[in-house]
Amino acid sequence: MDVLPNEEEQMVKNLAREFLEAESPPRLARDMEKDEQGYPPELWNKMAQLGWFGMSIPEAYGGQGLPLTYLALILEEVGRCIAPVPFHSTVVPALTVASDGTEDQRQEVLPRVSQGNLIMTWAFQEQDPRLLPEAVNVQAVADGDSYIISGTKMFVDNFNVAEKCLLACRTAPASTDNQGISLFLVNSNTPGIAHTPLVTLAKDKQSRVEFNQVRVSKSNLVGELNQGWPIAQTMLDQATVLLCAQMVGAARKDIEMAIEYAKNRVAFGRPIGAFQSVQHMCADMTIWVDGAQLLTYEALWKMDQGLPASIEVSQAKAFCNDKCQAAVRSSQVLHGGMGFMMEFDLHLWYRRVTAWTMRLGTSFEHRARVSRALIDQPGKVWLGMDQIPVA
């Protein structure tokens, strides 16, 4: 039992921070909000040279084969510097291809992702925004050696620059045993696909993507036909915990800025940070982000051990949603009018952390998952038990 990063983990984190603080100043995040592509290829290429995209991709496919924790520690720093790169949306489907793709799919995707030559994304959410199998209604219908895909996906991250998209489709009617979902790897330039940019709080690049009779080869099926839900669930859990890491990093930097500001801003003849009301806000903000970080690390650690971790992921995301939001809101409050001003950088962090609370599961959704495990399974529960029984 040692819940703090070990020397190696800390080193990876420190190196990532050093690099990003030099290469990804807030101005870059600001500029990319207005950029059509939304990311600077130079920064992307430098990150690729550091081997970050292949961090948790197996060595046989050009990656480093390291546990997810290492990838998350880097994404924590990416969040800290709000680096505007399609990192999260690329590694998430790549990890799924690594675990569930065919050999051909792995050969096609993974070496290119590791080298930084392939930007990817994935699409799950639709009109019913819940991350549940019954919310998937984009249809894929067999037709000879192909599937014909029709329907609309929402909130697809970086679709504007992604070459490939891992897509959750319905291939059989919704059933109580959660069958009937299948995953397809689709080239985003396939005829019949149209996307519309969404204007979001974070001013990031998300799209509504329409599939109109899109023909995809059967060889693009990832995993077994109709058995895609468990794969998607693992992908969503990984995506969620990696987003938690980003949120923790961004919220930490955000509150550090507020604490620094409070130490220097003079009002009523003293730094406002000398007032206890301000000190106590700062103490709470620190405690909240600490808690979010500890829950995130525990979920990551369980995943890396190959243990069931969906409850831990939900614990982390529900807490991150509530407490990282509260922390960055307090930072805004401490900055007074400054936090509201376009020219001041703080809002870059505030808008991102706030937007991320709404991605990959609301607090209600995640707490519903936790309560199902706690309440609907027989037997007593206690804190620190090895494994919470999962519904």
Place this chain on the structure above:
Amino acid sequence: MNFAYTPEQETFREEIRQFIAENVTSEILAEVEESGVRSRGPKTRDMYQKIAGRGWIGISWPKEYGGQGGSRIDQYIVEEEFGRIGVEVGGAGSGAPAILAAGTEEQKKYFLPGLIKGEISFALGFTEPQAGADLAGLQCRAVRDGDEFVINGQKMYTTRAHSGSHIYLMARTDPEAPRHKGISIFLVPMETPGITVRPLWTIQNDPPAPRRTTYGDRRTNEVFFEDVHVPASCMLGEENSGWYVGALGLNLDRVGASRYLLSVQRDEDIINWVKENDMGGYGPSRDPAVRDRLAELWIEAQVCRLMTMRSMSLVERGGTFTYEGSAEKVWAPEHGVKTTETIAQILGSYGQLLSSSEDNIEGGIFAHNLMGAFQSGINHGSAQVMRDQVARRGLGMPRG
């Protein structure tokens, strides 16, 4: 990072649970509830002897002072498992860390084995009528007289004064010095002539709070010192260094199994209760609002656990706390209060019923918790003082 106990530690926990299931009966627990250190009943003494026979007393303490020289995590597991049933085992308790750090060889040899076995326990003589959170303002005087000190003054909210064997007393030895620099600590037997203990009854007394209630103490005390003569050898650490000696113990007192359990046991209790109880068809476990709140409480309780584990990790690494102990002491007690108040809204009218009421729920523990939980955010450093420490020590914010 490593968030797991080792297989050996897991087995060890199972062994303790089995021991408790086989040996600790409800009659013993009822007797424990009635007894203090000075009045242990025969069943209680017998239980402690069996526990000692397993080598579970003072696991992480040095062998030469009656411990086992083992790991802190093992000790934590013992304290946690016995803590869940409301029995204190072998953590040596308040005062012991400071004695190990600052005591003379004679003091260590005398006090530590007794504290570990539970044959000695300290009443904490810090608080006074005019010195609570602002402890450095304490006025109880100790005046040197040759090889002795003569103590005069009053202590308040001294919970164990009637049950403990000694008092861990902070007194002013130099009234001319700056406040923090004129204080010394004395380890004084409670039966020393001139000490008078007067009970202060709490709101938990009638009817009595059930065992395991958060701050279910039925009484605390006032302690009066009138020309109490003690040998100078009672002093712990250097004369006038008591403020700093006391701080050695306090940080460790604020973390660990027993404080953690104070804040999270009701979370486990209420979840396990709603799973088994339908309340005449209402079914709180099916109520979406209740489910959402229970999950929220559970997640916050996990944060309590992880903060405790963070403190344990720091101790295991041989590091020191900058703000982590204080952070835990803000988060966990306030969480415990939130849980207690949320449970009241789940149970509704039944949540009012105290221990002597026939229709009560779980012996009335949830109702009694409403009278005690908020104390956990006050004792051993209030949440407000702890926030000051997080801000000033942890974040380097300026003093006002």
